[in-house]
Every structure is written in C-alpha cells, then in structure tokens.
Amino acid sequence: MVDTSMAPARAQTERLFLERHRTLESMAHCPSSDLPYLVVADIDRREFNRIEDIFRYDFQTVWMRDAMSITNLVLPEGRVGVVLVSDNLPRAGADFVEALRLNPATAASPVVLMVQSALRPGGERFSEFAPEAMLTRPLLPTVLRATVQRLMRRSVQKSWQSLRPRHRELLATTLKLFSAFGSGAAGVVELEVLRHGSRLLVDACSDGHVSALLDALRQHDDYTWVHSTRVAAQMVMFGRYVGMSRGDLELLAEAGLVHDIGKLKVPLAVLNKQGPLTPGERASMETHVGSGMRLLEALPGISREASQVTARHHERLDGTGYPFGLKGSEIDEASLLAAPCDVYVALTDRRCYKPAFSKDQALSHMRERAGSHFDGKLLDRFAEVAL
Ligand SMILES: [Fe+2]
Numbered sequence: 001m002v003d004t005s006m007a008p009a010r011a012q013t014e015r016l017f018l019e020r021h022r023t024l025e026s027m028a029h030c031p032s033s034d035l036p037y038l039v040v041a042d043i044d045r046r047e048f049n050r051i052e053d054i055f056r057y058d059f060q061t062v063w064m065r066d067a068m069s070i071t072n073l074v075l076p077e078g079r080v081g082v083v084l085v086s087d088n089l090p091r092a093g094a095d096f097v098e099a100l101r102l103n104p105a106t107a108a109s110p111v112v113l114m115v116q117s118a119l120r121p122g123g124e125r126f127s128e129f130a131p132e133a134m135l136t137r138p139l140l141p142t143v144l145r146a147t148v149q150r151l152m153r154r155s156v157q158k159s160w161q162s163l164r165p166r167h168r169e170l171l172a173t174t175l176k177l178f179s180a181f182g183s184g185a186a187g188v189v190e191l192e193v194l195r196h197g198s199r200l201l202v203d204a205c206s207d208g209h210v211s212a213l214l215d216a217l218r219q220h221d222d223y224t225w226v227h228s229t230r231v232a233a234q235m236v237m238f239g240r241y242v243g244m245s246r247g248d249l250e251l252l253a254e255a256g257l258v259h260d261i262g263k264l265k266v267p268l269a270v271l272n273k274q275g276p277l278t279p280g281e282r283a284s285m286e287t288h289v290g291s292g293m294r295l296l297e298a299l300p301g302i303s304r305e306a307s308q309v310t311a312r313h314h315e316r317l318d319g320t321g322y323p324f325g326l327k328g329s330e331i332d333e334a335s336l337l338a339a340p341c342d343v344y345v346a347l348t349d350r351r352c353y354k355p356a357f358s359k360d361q362a363l364s365h366m367r368e369r370a371g372s373h374f375d376g377k378l379l380d381r382f383a384e385v386a387l
C-alpha cells in the first residue's frame with residue numbers, strides 16, 4: 001500500500017517553508033513520486049502512521065502488516081531505501097527473512113529490526129536475521145531518523161561508484177571540506193580543498209553531465225552539503241551563461257560552496273525541525289550568515305566573492321532581506337547572482353519539513369518576486385539555465 005493521501009495541505013507546507021525562508025510568501029505543492037520507498041513491516045497501523053509521518057518528505061512509505069505480504073510486494077528494483085521490520089510482525093520467521101532477501105525490490109536494502117527488548121530480539125524467530133541496525137521500542141523520532149539516514153548515506157555513497165571518476169572526486173572533495181568545517185578545523189588545508197573542489201565543479205558544469213551528478217546527491221542526508229553543492233553548480237551554470245571567464249566561474253563555485261557554511265553552527269534540532277520554528281529558533285537559523293562570515297575569517301586568502309556571497313545571499317533588491325537590509329546597488333554583483341540560485345535550489349530541495357518543488361513551480365514562484373526580491377532581467381536569464 002502506498003498512501004499519498006497523507007500529504008500535508010498546501011497551507012501547512014507554505015507555513016513550514018516560510019519558517020525558514022521568510023522573504024517568500026507562498027508555495028505550491030508537488031508530487032513526490034521520485035522519492036525512494038521505505039517498507040515498514042509492522043502489525044500496528046498506528047505505529048506505521050507515525051513512521052510514515054516522520055518520513056513524509058523523504059520516502060514513499062509502504063506498509064506490510066503480515067510477513068506473508070512479502071510475496072506480493074512488487075516495487076522497482078533498487079528503489080527501496082530501507083526496510084523496517086518489527087518483531088511483532090505476524091508469521092515472521094526464517095522464511096520471511098529469506099523472502100526479503102530474494103525479493104528483487106528488497107534484496108539489497110538495509111534492514112532495521114525494531115524490537116520490544118534488545119535482550120530478546122523477536123525470540124527465536126529472528127535468530128537468523130542479521131539486520132544492519134536494531135532499535136528498541138518506543139521509537140524516538142530523532143533516533144529513527146538518524147538510523148535511517150545513516151543507512152541511506154551508506155547506500156547513496158555506494159551508488160556513486162557508477163559516476164565518472166572526476167564527478168566522484170568532486171563529491172568526495174566537497175564532502176571532505178564540509179566535514180573539516182563541521183569539526184571546526186578550518187584552515188589553510190581547507191582552502192586548498194575548497195579551490196580543488198571549485199575547479200572540479202567548474203569542469204563538471206562544462207561536461208554536459210552536471211544534472212546526473214546533482215541527482216546523485218539528492219538522497220544524501222548531509223543537507224547543508226547537498227544544498228551548497230547544488231547552489232554552487234547553479235551559480236557556475238548561470239555565470240557561464242552570462243559569459244564569465246573560467247577564473248570568475250571558479251570564484252563563483254567557491255562562493256556557492258561556502259555560502260551556507262554557517263549552518264554547520266546551527267543546532268541540528270533547528271535545522272532539521274519538522275514543525276514550525278519558534279521566533280527564537282528562527283533567529284538561531286538566521287545566525288548562519290554571521291557564523292559563516294566568522295568561519296571564513298579563519299581562512300586568510302578566501303576570495304572576496306566568497307566572503308560577500310556568504311554575508312549577503314539573503315539580501316533582497318528591495319531591502320527586505322537580512323541581515324543588513326541592503327538595497328539594489330548596495331548589493332555586489334556576485335551576491336545578486338547568487339540570490340536566485342540559492343532560492344531556486346532551496347525551493348527544489350527536498351527537506352524533512354517540505355517536499356521538493358518542480359522547476360516550473362519554483363520559477364513561477366520566483367517570477368512573482370521579480371522587481372522586488374530579484375532583478376527581473378536577471379531572473380529571466382537565470383530561468384534559461386535553471387537545472
Ligand atoms: Fe543561507
């Protein structure tokens with residue numbers, strides 16, 4: 001059973017999005033058929049509903065309330081991200097485990113066993129089972145999310161083996177950069193990593209396969225890295241379109257990669273909160289600009305463009321942005337170019353509190369802000385290269 005009727009109403013989606021992006025005013029909803037599947041094998045319908053709600057923007061959730069249902073489970077091969085199996089599942093035993101491993105849809109999927117007691121996980125019935133993780137009920141949403149995301153990260157990174165070597169190197173390089181920043185170890189080494197990553201990104205934007213590369217990021221759980229890499233690629237594509245030199249494109253890539261680096265200092269509980277933000281949480285979210293500026297100060301030699309874009313990517317043409325409320329010509333060229341890229345990527349990003357919006361929905365939303373938030377002509381040109 002795939003239940004899409006649980007999708008939140010448009011109004012709720014808008015509200016949750018606006019909690020993070022206060023300069024946008026309305027939002028449309030888009031279907032989520034490109035999401036991977038999460039199979040939940042549990043007799044308890046209420047538990048299934050709870051899990052479905054936790055992952056409503058991450059997965060298409062499929063309920064299996066009896067072990068025998070595995071024989072009827074027909075889903076596309078390789079699209080089941082994770083299988084959650086409860087030890088309360090009727091008629092589950094060695095046959096079920098074997099069937100799970102023989103079904104093409106779930107054969108390679110990581111399995112999480114949800115148990116009443118870690119001391120007696122399902123009694124003898126699951127003795128042959130070797131799940132990738134085991135969780136004890138009652139399930140805490142944060143623990144469940146962290147476990148599922150860890151398993152997804154592993155399979156997403158495994159899928160990168162099919163990418164071109166230079167693309168793989170780009171992902172590994174930029175991911176390493178974010179780990180270094182996240183650990184507070186930013187320094188000269190990171191500047192070199194940033195520059196190398198930026199060169200690889202400009203190369204990728206020139207080889208005609210950048211969309212496939214960005215698709216390979218989508219399911220990764222390190223949101224700030226995914227978003228920043230997408231923004232950087234979008235900025236480079238835009239810069240190419242308006243005729244910038246190779247050197248300037250590398251500066252744009254650098255700026256895109258670091259523009260939200262301050263989010264590494266925002267508590268994950270705020271960054272990944274599913275519900276509305278309190279005023280205090282919103283203020284905490286907006287501190288990412290100042291935190292980013294301070295992080296970059298620890299990198300002597302960082303480009304002026306990277307510093308400017310980090311400081312000003314939330315400024316808006318009409319002065320309604322933050323943190324400085326700059327207007328029009330007070331905003332530098334790189335930041336003006338970055339703003340539509342950042343908003344477009346934020347709209348088309350999938351987050352735990354909102355679905356991803358389609359290209360057309362995102363662009364039409366942004367066009368309503370032409371002349372106020374964005375320069376209209378710049379936005380028209382941006383639409384030509386939106387990925
Ligand atoms: Fe930001």
Ligand SMILES: [Fe+2]
Nearest residue numbers: 227231260342
């Ligand atoms: Fe951003």
